[in-house]
Amino acid sequence: MGQQVLNGIFLGSIYALFAVGYTLVFGVLDILNLAHQAVFMLAAFIALALVADAHFTLWLALPAAVLAGGLIGIVLERLAFRPLRGRADSNISGLISSLAMATVFEAIALEIFGPDISRFPQGTFPDRVIHLGGATASLLQLCIVGISVVLMAALTLLLARTRLGRQIRAVAENPRAARILGVNVDRAIAVAFFLSSALGGAAGVLFGLAFNSISPDIGRAVELKGLAVIILGGMGSIPGAVIAGFALGMVEVFTVAYLGSSFRDAVSFAVLFLVLVARPHGLFGRAAAREA
């Protein structure tokens, strides 16, 4: 029982980290960035290449891959979103162009890394098992939970306390008003994409380390989960995404353990459905009144 709770927290921390970036872009642009999962995958591969081929230590490769994820996010924004901004139908066309970018990123990964599952070399991370009461966790798992929580806290602080964070929030609230007040809207959006993709990339690296199997399609495994998490948490809400991420991880682990793996997605989405019936804007979502 205690062990399963631990498994749930562990899985949930990765879902939450992935979803936080996902929801940040949605909050700012009102557009779903479907290439988020591809950035997740590319960052995992970049970390793998740095460790396996360039012989970086993990503690160097992780921040490097996160930075690379952020830079990919900026490229993504430039190519897939900025050219469409200001069009009447930019929500739908942005959705589609991000889907196209996801396909391109996957194809690039397929070309460079091949279709097989790749793994971090043995000994990338020390193999230590830690006993917590009756349960056990590996050092790796604890580090993953720790890194996720620290990154999510850092993002929350950045948005709440810094000038940059205020600008991003202002753009999210009303881009035109923000522009009139002197905010560089394009820059704020680019920064939001950088942060979002960096966190998505971090989630990818941690996912790759945790389950030690990286392939060009790993993003698909978390894509739908991430979507469920941000809907559950309330579109655009960062604390909502964190809590919903952990909740989904927990629900999945207990469903697999006690009902069987075939029921996992059915139960997860049933929970999502029930929450939406009770709270149409998700756990922490705001009504769309601010548009007025």
Add this chain to the structure above:
Amino acid sequence: MGLWRWSLSLVLFLLAAACKDKGAQPPESGAGGGGGGGAVFGAALSLTGAAASYGAQQRAGIQAAVDEVNGGGQTKVSVLFEDDASTKEQGITVFQKFINRDKVSAIIGPTLSNTASAADPLAQQAKVPVLGISNTAATGITDIGNYIWRDSLTEAQVIPGAFKKAQEKLHFKTAGILYGNDDVFTKAGYDVMQKALQDLGVKVLGTQTFAKPDRDYNAQLTELMAAKPDVLVVSALADNASAIVAQARQRGWTGPILGGNGFNSPAFIKNAGPAADGVMVGTSWNSLSQDPANQKFLAAMKKAGVNPDQFSAQAYTGVLILAEAIKQSGGKSGREDIEAGLGKVKDLDTPLGKFSFTPNRDAQHEPSVQQVKDGKFQIVQ
């Protein structure tokens, strides 16, 4: 503005490259292509997707056997390779191409039983012989019809013997089972394993499932290990298998692990690393066999720079069998000639041993058991 034009065209170029990559691979013919009168076979292999690690091995085995047959005597063969992408849908498309467009004499493959169950009926209907080289699901393959053959032993033929031998060595009395329930092959493997354990008087303390795209098995392993079984029994394809074994060891499982046919791949050991040590699995290919046919196969694989395994051995054997079928029907290589010839194959010398078909067109030869030791499969004597 120029920069954006440029990046747009780059994106389009990459998209085009992606589409090209996912499409059909250009057919590669073996020696003597260009319609030199030899028989043309189609090989539907999983070169991408979940079973890609097997597909690459099979392709190497087939290529080596084609060279061997063409270098040997009067029979000339060539093989067209297509990727079934480890899916039913793509497998059906490839079969249709082989049957209607390429008009091949016989089809080799597809890699997965799951794909075979969907694609083989097309060949049966068109009366094109199919020789499965890795389909090991106990039922639902050769039952499709009289044009479907295979040279791969079923799980039902390999697992009971393997488990018996394992129990003699390890003396286990209880087991926990983990299997993939979304795949014909891993599900069929589970059925056989459960029956084999029952016959040996082993008590099953827990059963858990997973799906092919899963990466996290901690929930299942936690549940199974909580019941403290003597041995962990796993029915999975190689990619899942290596992750399961690695996560089990990470969770602190030090006991033995018995695997199904999906474990029979160098990719499994490579990916699971030291965690693979002690894993035991039944196999239809004895790598240590001193038979001349096996030595010839090993030499051919060494020359090709490929690490041989059961899958390349079975693929290699498949081509030998089809060549023998042509020989049996007097050198004619029409679809009906090969179908008739396959029925006459008996005690053929292959890397798998003396090979014959059962009356149900399944494979018949001796299985073995192997265990991972120091990163290598070693035959358990």
